[in-house]
Amino acid sequence: MIPLARPPLDDELAASLQRRGDELVRKGADGDGARRAWNGARADRGRLRELLAGMASGIERCMYCGDSLGTSIDHFEPLKEAPLRAFDWLNHLLACSMCNSNEKRDRFPRASCGTPLLVDPSRDDPYDHIRLVLATGRYRWRTERGESTVEVFGLNRSDLVLGRMAAVERTEAMVLARGIALDAGNEAKATRLLVSLLNHPFVDVLYAMVRTADSPGAVTVLEPATVVGLKDPVYGFRIRAS
Template identity: 35%
Template structure:
């Protein structure tokens, strides 16, 4: 997962979300969840609200429309962070909407939700929380581990299935590809080939599981970098610390 900045909506889209929320608020409490489901599936809502909301979320997503939970690219659904079944009034609440792949949305997360015991969720919200404070991505294995003492981290790993199936292997592959592109970018810079520099930069920024690149950049300047990258090509670590490249990758 990657920390994201939530965009401001156009006044027209914001007004539409407020109007739909007001409609829900006027529905008897016992009927709200069912009514929220019907509203979400309305043809006009799918056309005039769902599609524009998804477009806005895609501009926030790293890589090529990466899922805001697992990091895989080409996410294709809008997820309710707090499920409609738990709080119908958040169905059209902009801070409650995240871009997600269908696997996270329908297979893993579904309507699971747990409070953190205060006023938030036990699930990491990348637009509110900094995932790095709760989740530690092991680059060599592609596995996520919860930061020591973080209940949010472990709950997020379990609920979103971050270590399920082929996801760890895909992240491991992304890490190996990243090393090759880092060195390819450096060679192109040294040889004055700007087109090749742009090509490698594009690959690094738009590869599936963009969280691998962001995790590597963060770890490269951490206090434990020496131990983390002990088996890594020193040239790769130096490039992860290169100020010019970091500025381009951390846009």
């Protein structure tokens, strides 16, 4: 999981979502009513899906696992708990069917004070709560929110762990190839490799490498130009490469 930048809505879509949300409030909609209204808003859902696809990492990857294609719009705070947020843009994320329907479902844990315990990658930097251990491909949590996030989304399920471990090898090879291109003065190829790195599944592996590159004792193949380039807002993780 990596941090993501949420783009603003255009005026027309924002107004449409506001009208639909106001109608839910007027009717005092429950979860079932909100679901019916959501399912009936086909055009707005399509436009939201396009925005989320552009906001996602890689090629429309799930915003939770970063591996599978994001196939559906997930209500981060489920409609069962927050029916009046059905059309709230800040409550929409792109998810794969495994993370959304099989793992998370309607679960939304809260602390004893009522504070949500799941990490929202469009609001939080997941790195503050979970750390990817590159040697094992597993996430280690640093906070209670991190623990809940790993558990609810199944971020340490076996297929993801194996995929991340393979991604470490692939990422290192591509970074080395980019270094060779830079040394040869082939800026065009170096740029293509950088964009490709950002568009691959499991970009959280690259994110973990960048975040730990300056740490004492860090073992990394990232050359300084890659670290700087990936931290630059033009190519950074908060903006999807195109």
